[in-house]
Amino acid sequence: MKAMLLKRALQLVTVVWGVGTLTFILMRSLPGDMAYRIAASRYGQDNVNSDAAALVRQELNLDQGAFAAYWHWLLDLLQFNLGHSLVSGLPVIDAIQHMLGHSLLLALAGLLVSILIAVPVGLFCAWRGNPLDSIFMGLSSMIRAMPVFVLGVLFILLFALHWNWFPVAGFGTPAHLVLPALTLALSLAAVSNRVVRDSAKHTFQAAFYQFSKVKGLSAWQTFRRHGVRNIAVPVVAFFGIQLVSMIEGIVMIESLFSWPGIGHGLAHAIFARDIPVIQGAALVMGILFVALNTLVDMLCLWIDPRGVREA
Numbered sequence: 494m495k496a497m498l499l500k501r502a503l504q505l506v507t508v509v510w511g512v513g514t515l516t517f518i519l520m521r522s523l524p525g526d527m528a529y530r531i532a533a534s535r536y537g538q539d540n541v542n543s544d545a546a547a548l549v550r551q552e553l554n555l556d557q558g559a560f561a562a563y564w565h566w567l568l569d570l571l572q573f574n575l576g577h578s579l580v581s582g583l584p585v586i587d588a589i590q591h592m593l594g595h596s597l598l599l600a601l602a603g604l605l606v607s608i609l610i611a612v613p614v615g616l617f618c619a620w621r622g623n624p625l626d627s628i629f630m631g632l633s634s635m636i637r638a639m640p641v642f643v644l645g646v647l648f649i650l651l652f653a654l655h656w657n658w659f660p661v662a663g664f665g666t667p668a669h670l671v672l673p674a675l676t677l678a679l680s681l682a683a684v685s686n687r688v689v690r691d692s693a694k695h696t697f698q699a700a701f702y703q704f705s706k707v708k709g710l711s712a713w714q715t716f717r718r719h720g721v722r723n724i725a726v727p728v729v730a731f732f733g734i735q736l737v738s739m740i741e742g743i744v745m746i747e748s749l750f751s752w753p754g755i756g757h758g759l760a761h762a763i764f765a766r767d768i769p770v771i772q773g774a775a776l777v778m779g780i781l782f783v784a785l786n787t788l789v790d791m792l793c794l795w796i797d798p799r800g801v802r803e804a
Contacts, residue, residue, distance in 0.1 A: 501787040505780065512779040513570060514563075516772045521559055531579050531766055566772070575776075576769040585773040588758065593777060595664065596754035600743060602670055603677030604732075610682040612728075615689025619697060629686070636683040645676040645749045662751040673750040677743065681735060688731045689724070696723045726793060733789030 528550040533541045569576055575585035618626040636644065652672060653661040659671050696702055697720070705715045744756030751757065755774045762770035 498787070501783060501790070505783045508779040508783055509570070509776055512775050513566070513772050516775045517563055517566060517768070520766065520768050520771060521562075533765075575773040578770050579767045580765050580770075585769045588770060589755070589773050589777055592753060592755045592758045592774070595752060596743060596747070596756065599670065599673055599677065599747070599752060599754060600739060602674035603681065603743075604739070606674055606678035607681035607685060610678060611686035611689055614682070615686040616693050618686075618690045619693035626690070630690070633683045633686055636679055639680075640745075641676060641680045642745045642749050644680060645673070645746055648672050648676055649749075662749075664751075664753050669750075669752075673746045673752050676750075677739070677746055681739060685728070685731060685735060689728055692724045692727045693720070696720050699723075729789060729792050733786050733793075 528546040532545045532549045566576075575589070577584055578588060581588075614629055618629050649661055649672065652658045660666075660669050663669050702715065702720065702723075705718070710718070743754065744759065746752065747754040747756035748760045755777060759771060759774040761767075762774065
């Protein structure tokens with residue numbers, strides 16, 4: 494356990510430095526005048542001229558070299574200072590904290606719904622060679638083949654515009670959470686239910702599982718004592734791999750449904766060339782990825798303690 498935590502801590506440092514540096518280089522490499530972009534975001538596209546851009550360039554010291562700017566950013570990062578937004582002037586950490594809460598709410602809701610869909614469907618398909626197995630797996634493949642934003646657009650057209658059951662976009666009531674959470678959940682469940690099904694099928698056909706029935710245990714006792722943990726280990730491990738898809742999907746879903754999370758804020762910051770906000774959002778998403786993978790590793794070790802003894 495200690496070795497795993499130390500490895501994840503080193504990975505966290507590498508991810509923070511790598512993501513921040515790559516973001517800095519990519520944003521500096523974009524064509525166009527950064528001062529004009531920032532001035533347009535501050536004062537409006539129609540009110541931007543060379544004088545306004547010059548004032549922004551002087552105020553934010555945008556004429557300094559790339560190496561000097563990178564060095565100042567690195568020193569601020571070592572002091573846990575993410576800087577201030579170039580557009581609003583507010584501390585980046587305050588904006589990130591506000592957006593992070595909404596992103597975590599959407600991610601947790603989507604993950605919970607995906608589990609409620611994937612686990613029963615996967616177990617149902619694996620149970621005694623269910624004839625509906627091919628139908629469910631084919632439907633899962635079709636959903637997974639769709640980009641997540643296409644699935645979101647279909648839900649908007651059907652549930653928001655045609656039937657008028659839920660709001661199209663925005664935030665404020667529980668109804669606003671339904672469509673983005675369902676879009677994320679179905680995208681995740683389309684893959685995870687196949688993993689649940691394969692893991693359950695392998696466990697149900699294993700010799701130790703069949704022998705437990707010979708000993709006189711009921712079907713429920715056999716499943717509870719010998720099935721749950723053996724099925725859960727690969728499923729939980731797969732959810733760790735799927736976190737990449739979740740982070741990617743959140744960015745698209747938040748932009749599509751105007752959900753005020755990190756993905757939505759990151760998209761606006763990129764258009765405005767607000768480098769501190771971009772770097773802050775990217776860093777937080779990288780930290781979340783490492784933290785969630787660490788949590789998944791700890792859950793796997795708790796479910797299957799043999800990993801601790803082998804380590």
